Each structure stands twice: as structure tokens, then as C-alpha cells.
Amino acid sequence: MQPDVNVAPLPSIPRRRDLARAHHERGGLVAAVLPIHYPRALLRAFGILPMEVWGPPNVDAARAASRLQPYVCSIVRNALSFLESGGLQIADLLIVPHACDSLQGLGSVLLDFVHPAQPVLPLYLPRNPAPEGTAFLADEFRALHQRLAEVTQRTPSESELMQAILDEEVADDLLRRVHEQRPTLPLTTFDFYHLVRAREFLPLDSFVSLARAILAMPAVKSPPKIPIVLSGIVPEPMDMLRAVDELGASVIADDLACCGRRLYPAGRSRDPFMRLAESLLGGSPDSTRGSPIQDRLDHLLGLAHSTGSRGVVFHDVKFCEPELFDLPVLRRGLRDAGLPSITVEVDLNDAVSHQARTRLEAFLEMIA
Amino acid sequence: MTGIRAWGIDVGSSTTKIVGVEAGGTMCLHLLEDSEPRAEEQIVRMLQRAAAASGDQRVRPLVATGYGRKLVQQADRVVTEITCHARGAYRALGHGGTLVDVGGQDSKVIKLGPQGEVLDFAMNDKCAAGTGRFLENTCRRLGVDLERLGEVALAARDEATLSSTCTVFAESEIVSLLAHGVGVEPILKGLHRALVQRLVAMIHTVGLTPPLMLSGGVARNPAVARLLEAETGETVVVPPHPQLLGAFGAALVALESVGERPGKP
């Protein structure tokens, strides 16, 4: 089946390299940020442009082989290989949130063995829920603020920091609306993710303009497609999304760590660090934040019911321990609730295999 | 032969099959050949054979399934093996349950609802363990004819334990067992057990709903069915022409595409 032809011309997205260069020319710094959660507004307040590093895909991962265990996921493996082959030279600092054991291990390898040219700033995320978790995270952000002040040799005022937070909250709200509006957007699944994932590296103003342009697109009544929910960490290889389009399905909502789990609500506190922590921990349940599996299950069922989705595709990165640990319970829970699901395991460096495509195709035939 | 209303072709990794069905979905013609590397040429040739044998020069409507389904340019539609096996099994046996299909290159377990609808499935598509290829490779190593494999295994009084279903490791384990004087029959029985245990693990991922059905070329091997029964405690039902189930199901999908409903067995 051909993808929906009723699609809009896409707003163009600048290349990361050009954005970084332009930012440097304006005197700002660029941070390479590893997955998943981090305080974007805090970086912006220091004039730092965050550029997220989800792998990237299709990297010769051999360089990392000597430093990482064979069972480490391809996101971490690729990130280390990319760094060691000079791919992150553009960055002035590296931020490594401890989303999982593999990323925590990467942080240690960087600090203890690799000693990259850039400073490495780890970020610990709480595993316990609010209020203790919020207070812990706020303290982590204060410590990060201190480190950023040392690296940049400047300290934004509290009102500058608060303004940066409020500006990001506007962008977060726009992103949430883009996600909500997706059933009527004239975009294929592939194009939708191509656009919204620009949030991973665009400067704030550029992203706000992009989000507004997407929201202004004329609504379409799409031809009937099979609505599905996509869950996992990151929709890579992106060809999997092309396969979804070609097979006559549409991702109508997602529970992806890089997308749907980062639709942060605005914080409430006046203290900027508490406000940032409230916002980050207010996102939807996430295996890497230690959310109870039942919360994740309820969230998935809620997403499916509110969007009329017929099934859930778990698109998991091989060896992703936090996701794979929850998977059997989630699938059983969905099955008990009458919602079919399937798992497709991927490696960031592999093309979408014939087998993975067949699995997806058979699943879509089953739920069509 | 006239009266063929729809066609299915299953381009598998080991064999390529064509099935023609008449009104009501009764299988009335089938062809089966070992799959050749030049699949497109073989498909053309087999379709010509089908046309000659049936008198239906168009061989349409045609639905393609199997590993090489996208290579069938003549097909009106392509459908996965999961859907086709489910259709074929339901039409052949008339009930739902749990279908285990062991193909040359992959194996799958499909849970069928009472009306034959696919409720869930699991596929082993990552390695040769648990597939026909596993048995094929090892029987070559043991010098036993593939057709007699199950019979020889069932004749064994003892059973060797194989710790691996990986084709590569199993082969070296076999060499080691032979070197230690273990007979061919116990090794073969152990091999079948290893394969079946792998299948049972897959069955558990979708949940076993009786009756248990077995299809694919391996279903002709009596040891697989017997050991599957021993491991699950369920009677195994093998449909007629277990190797043709995918092509048969594809023909039934083609029949539905022209507004005809397959009848009951």
C-alpha cells in the first residue's frame, strides 16, 4: 500500500552542524546531551544549545567494543563510538543523565578512561516518586547549575533562569498540542517524527516557529488507516516508520521515551529548580524513571482508548534493560485488557529486517 | 480441470507451493517444488504449470505469501504467512486452537479464535534453532535420510541430552557425542527433543489453547508430533497436506477477495 498522498510540504529543518556553528558564532556553547531526561531550560539559561545524542544510528560501533560489555545497547555503544571517532567535536560539553545502568556505565567510562576533551557532567535522576524524588532532582539541578557556571564562567540571574523556564514551558505546551493534533495533521508517520524530533536539537525560537507551522497546517480527514500506539525508546531505524506508512497503518499516539514520555507539564513552584524538577517528573510513566509497571500499563491503555488504537507495537532497542524488564508484564496486561501487542527488537545499526517487517505486517493484518 | 476459483502461492525458503481452490474453498490442485535461487523464474514456470494443469490460463485471483511473497509480481495481493496459515488451518480442520508451524527458515505459533481469527502469534525468525533447517543440517551430519528422521528417532530406547538448539553448537555437540560412542538414534531423539522444547517455549508466550495443531514440512516427521504431545500433554492434530497450509490459506484469501466465503471442512 502506498503512503497517504494527502500530505503537506514539510517545513525544512536546518542541519545540526549548521545550527551549532551559528550558535558558536553568537558566542554560545553547545552541549551534547545523552538520553533521556534533562533540564533543557537550565542549559538555555546559560546560553547553551542542547543537542541530543540518541546513538546516532548507523555508526561503526567497533570502536566502543573494547570498553563496553557485549550486552550494552546500541544507543550507548554508538554514542561512545561516535565520540571516539570525533563525531562530537562540535560539542563544548557532554551531559550524561543516568537513565539506566548502561548510560551510568558510559558516564563512568568517559570520566575514568576516555577523558574526552569536553567536560563530562553526569546527572542523577531519582528512582523514588514525589515529594522526595522532586526534592532530590531539584538538588541535582542546583549542582548542575553550579557546574555549568564553572564551565561557562557566567551565572544567569534567577529571573533569567525563570524566564528560560517559562519559555521552555511554552515550547513544551506547543509540542503537546502537536502530539494531540496528530490524527488530523497532513503528515505521514515518518514525517511526523522527522519534524517533532527536531525538538532534540533546534534552538528554542526555531522549534516554537516549527511547532506553530505544524499546528497551522490544514487539518485533513485521513483515509482509513490502522491506528496503533508505538512504545519504546526511540523510533530508529526511522525506516520502520516508513514501513508503518507503507503497510497502511498510522502511529496515532506514542509512548516513546524520546517523544511521548517527554511531554512535560509546566511546574508549579516559584523556586526555579523545584519547578524544573516538578515538570520533568510530571511526564508520563517511564521505565527509566522507575515508574511502577501498573502506571505504565494504565497509561498505555489510556492512550489506546482515547485514540481508538487497535494495538500497541513495542519497538525496543536490543539489550535495553529498563524496557525489556517491563515488557512481559505490560504485554500480559494489554492482552488481559483485550488490546493486542507485538514486539519488534531493533539495533540502531541494522536495516529493518525482512523478519521485523513480516512481524509488523502480520500484526497489522491481525488487528485490521 | 475447470472450476478453480482462486489461487494461492507460498514462496518459502525450502519449498514453493501453489494451491488452487474451487467454490467453497476445497483444495483441488497443488504443486510443490524445492525453492530455487532464481525465485522469479521459478514462479513464472510454476504458474505456467498451474495454468496447464487446470486449464485456467490466467491463474487469478492470486494471493502470494511466504518468505518470497514480494517476488510474486503476478499476485493480486500479498499476505503474511501468519494470516494464511490461520485461514488454511481453520478451513482444513474447522476449529480454532493453537497452530505450530515449523518451516524451513522460521517457526511460528498462532493462536486461533473459535472462528479461525488470529488472536496472537509468536515467531522465531532470528536463527535456525527450532526450525526445519535445524533438523536438516544435523541429519546430514548423521547420514540419515530426512524422510526417515522421525522414524529413526522414535525407534531409540535411550535419549542423548543436547544442551543447545543452536545449529552451529548442536553440530559440534553431535560430533562430540559420536566420538564418545553414543548411537545415532539416541542423538536423533535428543535433537528432536531440543527442537520441540524450543517450540513449547514459544507456545507458552502466546498461551496454549487446545487443540494443538502442527503444520509445515516438519509435521510429516512423526517424532516431532509425538514429542510435542509428550511435552505439552495435548493431542497433536495434523491437517491434511500440512506443508501446503500457507498456499491453501492464500488461495482462501483470494477466494474471499472475489466475494466467496470458504465453507466448512
Ligand code: SF4
Ligand atoms: S536504550 Fe535502554 S539501555 Fe540503552 S540507553 Fe536507552 S534506556 Fe538505556
